[in-house]
Amino acid sequence: MVSRFDQQKTKHQLFHVSLSLATILICMTYMQYRRNWAHLGSFWDSLVVPIVFLGELLKVVLARFYGRVEDGVLTVKQRQKKAAYFTPRELLGGFTLQFLCTLLYAFICIILGAPVLGNYEQTFVLALLMTLLTVSPTVFLLGGGGALQVCFCEKPDFVTKCEDTALNLFKYNALGGILGAWAGSVVAPLDWGRDWQAYPIPNVIGALLGSALGNIYACTHVLYATARVYMTKKRT
DSSP states (O other): OOOOOOHHHHHHHHHHHHHHHHHHHHHHHHHHHHOOGGGGGOSSSOOHHHHHHHHHHHHHHHHHHHHGGGGGGOOHHHHHHHHTTTSHHHHHHHHHHHHHHHHHHHHHHHHTTOOSSSOHHHHHHHHHHHHHHHTHHHHHHHHHHHHHHHHTTOOOTTOOHHHHHHHHHHHHHHHHHHHHHHHHTTTTTSTTOOGGGSTTHHHHHHHHHHHHHHHHHHHHHHHHHHHHHHHHHHHO
16 A cells, blocks of 8 residues: 655655754854853853754644635634634733743753752843743644643644644644753763853753654655655556
């Protein structure tokens, strides 16, 4: 049996991963340009958070672009939900969810060793970056209500095909970012005396590199699936 090759889905996946990797590359280039990585913990003196924000927003725009061909086959519920994405209620719900997730990440940072009575700005920047890599893309895509369902591992029944594709790719981005930030904590207590060991530099870099590795894995998975379909068709 020959597997069906979805060209539009594959293009969407590859462009999505390319945007993710380009965002990380821009962040790393910017950090190298600044040289003094101490600015990574500053909310006002670092462009890493705005760069990641724009990158995640562009991925949602990409999903909307590829989803435009589905507009003619949407169900009534999908049309109603799509029309409600930018209502004040959904916007407030999305903002509230991201705010609460930022507080949760900040609490986790403190539990795992971040200073309790100091470095408030650094902890906030790291927590905000983690929210942008994990929760914000789903909020931008599905609104507050849909993102909340996804956070509780429940797939909303109004999700379109392109939105489902984006959600699956967001998972690699989120998991890689979380594992990378956690792995970055390993170098912090080592007695090397390097400037880049200062909190939260290893965690920020780890989150970005982990996100990149997650997207590279996703890209490998997409290319493997595409090659397998191609080889199957070639044999038949």
